[in-house]
Structure formats: C-alpha cells, structure tokens
Amino acid sequence: MAKREIPEINAGSMADIAFLLLIFFLVTTTMDKDQAYVRSIPKRIDVPITDIVEVEKRNIFAIRANFNNDLMVRKELMQNPDDISERVIEFYTKNEKKNDPTNDFPMYSRISMKEIEDNLRAAEAEAEAVENTPNAMQDIIDFKYRQVDEWTNKRNALKLLGKPELPEIHFQAHIRIEVQQATEYKLFAKIQSELEEAIFELRDRAAQDVFGESYGTIQRRYNMDKAKLDKDKMDLLSILYPAKFIEVTPKK
Amino acid sequence: MSKFRKEDKKAAPGVNTSSLPDIVFMLLFFFMVATTSKESDPTVKVVQPKGLRTEDMTPYKQRSEIDFLYLGKPLNPGRAAKYKEMGMEYLLFMDNVAQSTPDDLYNVNAIRRWKLDKFESKPPRMSEPIEGVITCVKADEGAPSGMIFDIRKELQEIDALKIAYAVRDNGNI
Numbered sequence: 001m002a003k004r005e006i007p008e009i010n011a012g013s014m015a016d017i018a019f020l021l022l023i024f025f026l027v028t029t030t031m032d033k034d035q036a037y038v039r040s041i042p043k044r045i046d047v048p049i050t051d052i053v054e055v056e057k058r059n060i061f062a063i064r065a066n067f068n069n070d071l072m073v074r075k076e077l078m079q080n081p082d083d084i085s086e087r088v089i090e091f092y093t094k095n096e097k098k099n100d101p102t103n104d105f106p107m108y109s110r111i112s113m114k115e116i117e118d119n120l121r122a123a124e125a126e127a128e129a130v131e132n133t134p135n136a137m138q139d140i141i142d143f144k145y146r147q148v149d150e151w152t153n154k155r156n157a158l159k160l161l162g163k164p165e166l167p168e169i170h171f172q173a174h175i176r177i178e179v180q181q182a183t184e185y186k187l188f189a190k191i192q193s194e195l196e197e198a199i200f201e202l203r204d205r206a207a208q209d210v211f212g213e214s215y216g217t218i219q220r221r222y223n224m225d226k227a228k229l230d231k232d233k234m235d236l237l238s239i240l241y242p243a244k245f246i247e248v249t250p251k252k
Numbered sequence: 253m254s255k256f257r258k259e260d261k262k263a264a265p266g267v268n269t270s271s272l273p274d275i276v277f278m279l280l281f282f283f284m285v286a287t288t289s290k291e292s293d294p295t296v297k298v299v300q301p302k303g304l305r306t307e308d309m310t311p312y313k314q315r316s317e318i319d320f321l322y323l324g325k326p327l328n329p330g331r332a333a334k335y336k337e338m339g340m341e342y343l344l345f346m347d348n349v350a351q352s353t354p355d356d357l358y359n360v361n362a363i364r365r366w367k368l369d370k371f372e373s374k375p376p377r378m379s380e381p382i383e384g385v386i387t388c389v390k391a392d393e394g395a396p397s398g399m400i401f402d403i404r405k406e407l408q409e410i411d412a413l414k415i416a417y418a419v420r421d422n423g424n425i
Contacts, residue, residue: 011273018276025280029287034313034320035306036388036416044408065397181398185323186301188397189419193303200305223311249401 037192039245059106059172061091063191067182074104081190088175088198092241096167106173110165113158120151157236161210167240174244181250195245203237210236288313292347294390296324301393303419309388317380318416319370321346321363323399324392342395344403360399363406371412388416 063084064072071078073087094105101107127144130136158166175195179188204215211218211233218237222230288310312318322345326332335343344359346366371382387407389400404415 011270014273015269015276018273018280022276022280022283025283025287029283029289031287034309034388034418035303035421036309036418037303038307038386038414038416041404041408041413041415043413044411179397181396183397184393185391185395185397185400186393188400189301189303189391189417192417193305193419196303196305247401247404249405250398 037189037196039192039247055172055174056170058104059170059174061088061173061175062178063175064178065180065183065187065191067180069184069187071187081187081194084191084194085198085201088195089202091173091175092169092198092202096169106170109168109170111154111158111168112165113155116151116155116158116166120148120155123148123151153235154239156232157239160232160236169242173242174246176246176248178248179250181252183250195243199241199243202241206237206240207233292320292345294322294324294345294347295327296322296343296345296392297327298322298324298390298392300390300418300420303421306419306421307416309386309416309418312386315380316374317384318386318388319367321387321389321403322391323389323395323403342392342399344399360402360406363403364410367407367410367412383411383413385412386414386416387412388418390418 062072062074066072071081071084073084078084091105094100094103095108099107123144127141127148130144131141154166177188177191179191200215207213207215207218215237218230218233221227222234309318323342324345325341326335326343335341344363346362367382367385367387371385374385387403389403391400400417407413407415
C-alpha cells in the first residue's frame with residue numbers, strides 16, 4: 001500500500017477571514033462609555049392631594065433657570081454656574097455643627113443611640129399591630145415596615161460612625177431645579193453636574209474624616225465586589241448627606 | 253578575471269506570514285472584549301454637554317436594563333426644514349420603534365408604545381420590572397429642557413420611573 005501524504009490545508013486565507021471579522025467588529029461597536037445622571041421620576045398619583053404640607057423657606061434650595069439661560073439660586077442672580085456646588089455645600093453644612101435659628105439654612109437634628117433604639121422598637125410594635133389588624137391595607141403595612149427599615153439603617157449608621165449622636169439634616173431639606181420650557185439642555189445638565197459634584201464633595205469629606213479613605217474609592221470597591229461593609233459605609237454617607245433633588249415640570 | 257563573485261540572481265526570501273492570522277485574531281478578540289455594540293444609529297445630531305461625577309451606564313447595558321432615546325436636530329436637511337415649518341426644531345429618535353407612520357418616530361406620544369414594546373421584547377431571564385428599566389436621554393446641548401420634562405411625563409404614565417440624562421464626562425475615571 002502506497003503511503004500517501006496528507007495534503008496540508010492552505011491557511012493563507014485565514015488572515016483575510018480574520019481581518020473581515022475584525023473590521024466587522026470595528027464598525028458595529030463603540031468604545032466610548034455612556035455616562036449619565038440617573039434620576040427617579042415620582043410615581044403617578046391618581047387621587048388628588050388634599051392637605052399640602054407647607055415647606056419652610058430655609059429648607060428649600062431653589063435653582064431657577066429661564067428661557068434666556070439666566071440662573072437664579074435662592075432668589076439671587078448667579079452669573080457663573082460653577083458656583084452652584086459651593087452654595088449647595090454651604091446649604092448642607094451651615095448648621096451642621098451647631099443650629100443657628102437666625103440664618104436661612106436647614107436645621108440639623110442630633111439623635112442618640114438610645115433614641116434610635118426606642119424609635120426602632122416603637123416602629124416594630126406598630127408594624128406588627130397593623131399587620132395583625134383584620135383587613136389592613138397592604139400599602140400601610142409596607143409603609144410601616146419601611147419605617148422599621150429606616151430606623152434599622154440609622155442604627156447601623158450610628159454604630160459605624162462611632163460618635164454619640166447621629167447628625168441629620170431636616171427631612172424637608174431639598175434641592176429643587178426649576179427650568180423653563182426653552183432653557184437649554186446644556187444648562188440643565190450643568191446644574192445636575194454641579195449638584196452631583198457638591199454631594200460627592202460632602203460625602204468625600206465625611207469619608208476621609210470617618211474612614212480615612214475617599215468616597216470614590218469606597219464606591220469603586222463596592223461596585224467591584226459588593227461587600228457588606230462598603231454598603232454600610234455608603235448608607236451612612238447618604239444618611240449624612242441625602243441627595244434629595246426635585247425637578248419641577250415647567251409650565252407650558 | 254574578477255575578484256568578486258558575480259552576484260547570484262537570488263529571489264528575496266518570502267516573509268513568513270503563517271502567524272498573521274494569530275495576530276489578527278488577537279486584535280479581533282481585543283476589540284470584541286473592549287467594546288460594546290452600538291445600540292442604534294440615530295438620525296438626529298447629538299452633541300452632548302459636558303458633566304462631572306457621572307455614573308457609568310455599561311453595567312445596565314450589559315443587563316439590558318436601559319433604553320436609549322435621542323433628542324437633537326435631524327441630520328437630513330430636507331427633513332429638518334420640513335419639521336421646522338411645523339415648529340419642531342428638535343426631534344426625538346427612538347431605536348426599533350414599531351411605528352405606523354414615519355412621522356410617529358419623532359413624536360413624544362410614541363414614547364409609551366416604544367418603551368412598552370422594548371420591555372416586551374426583553375429576554376425572559378430579566379427580572380427587573382418596568383420601573384427599574386432606565387430610559388437614558390441623549391440630548392443635544394441646545395435642546396429645550398421642556399422636552400425632557402415631556403419625556404418624563406410620558407414615562408410617568410407607564411410607570412417607567414427611572415430616567416438618565418446623558419453627558420460627556422472628561423473628568424474622572
């Protein structure tokens with residue numbers, strides 16, 4: 001039997017095939033990451049609101065922008081939008097160390113561990129009571145349990161903070177963005193950017209203070225391995241400096 | 253009588269290209285890993301404004317928990333002129349919208365149907381309810397903010413309660 005050599009496969013066109021694939025991927029994909037600010041839209045309410053709670057002036061940080069792209073922060077005209085973040089930081093920190101009722105900034109409450117635990121127990125008892133009531137509304141039960149969670153979070157936060165009291169900004173304190181129909185998106189985005197910067201700066205300071213590392217580091221590490229400790233750290237920072245933004249729908 | 257040997261007419265040796273496919277494949281795999289596929293080719297011009305401290309949308313994209321919406325002037329000058337007459341300078345662009353007429357594509361009213369269609373066509377393993385699916389608005393610098401709020405209103409109606417404002421981040425990372 002004649003020994004025949006197996007003919008070699010010609011691989012010369014392999015490169016061409018690979019190039020073709022490569023070019024296909026180059027064309028159909030993008031390198032740039034999508035960067036954005038995520039915001040929540042309030043849930044639609046079908047029932048008309050009856051009793052509207054009055055919000056104290058000191059708790060509002062209003063940023064207004066008109067059709068001409070003029071900026072107004074807390075009823076004062078502002079030329080340079082870069083100054084917004086400083087004003088936001090001032091808004092959060094003015095009364096942080098000591099409450100001064102004469103100024104126009106939100107008050108802080110300081111709550112001790114004992115008070116938190118008392119409140120937590122009360123909330124738990126209430127939640128149970130509601131759950132055991134015949135035909136209680138599911139919404140109310142959920143609401144009560146959310147309160148329990150809130151107090152639990154506060155307890156964890158204070159434990160992590162390691163101080164006798166947990167400082168908390170007034171629950172009404174918020175930042176509202178009021179733009180008009182024709183305000184350029186550029187300015188709207190700039191406002192968002194400034195707010196994000198201010199919140200980052202505040203939380204970063206606290207993170208350096210309490211944990212000795214930057215907020216950015218904690219965030220990145222949490223995104224990588226979702227550790228419980230980092231979650232607690234981030235919860236604490238967001239309790240200290242909550243990002244409460246309200247975006248007001250412009251009138252037609 | 254020559255001291256030098258006459259140079260042979262030798263052909264230059266061919267370059268060995270047997271490793272070329274390997275190199276190209278390596279490049280190919282690099283690009284496959286480092287890039288994400290384009291979600292669509294918008295027909296409106298979008299120049300994003302700059303911003304700092306943004307959130308990266310890539311993880312949401314990988315879990316397909318995000319839909320993109322474009323807001324800008326139409327690229328096609330004819331179309332731009334036509335819509336400008338109707339008082340619409342900035343138009344919406346949604347990818348893969350099941351529209352009945354081409355005009356529908358640019359209308360705020362189409363958002364609901366687009367969003368619900370998109371939600372229906374998501375893979376079944378995705379557990380996120382519609383409230384959790386982000387709608388990312390990529391708007392042009394000059395777009396009126398009022399349109400952003402029109403979009404928000406539409407999303408609120410169908411309980412898609414997460415919106416993202418896209419910007420260009422030159423700062424961190």
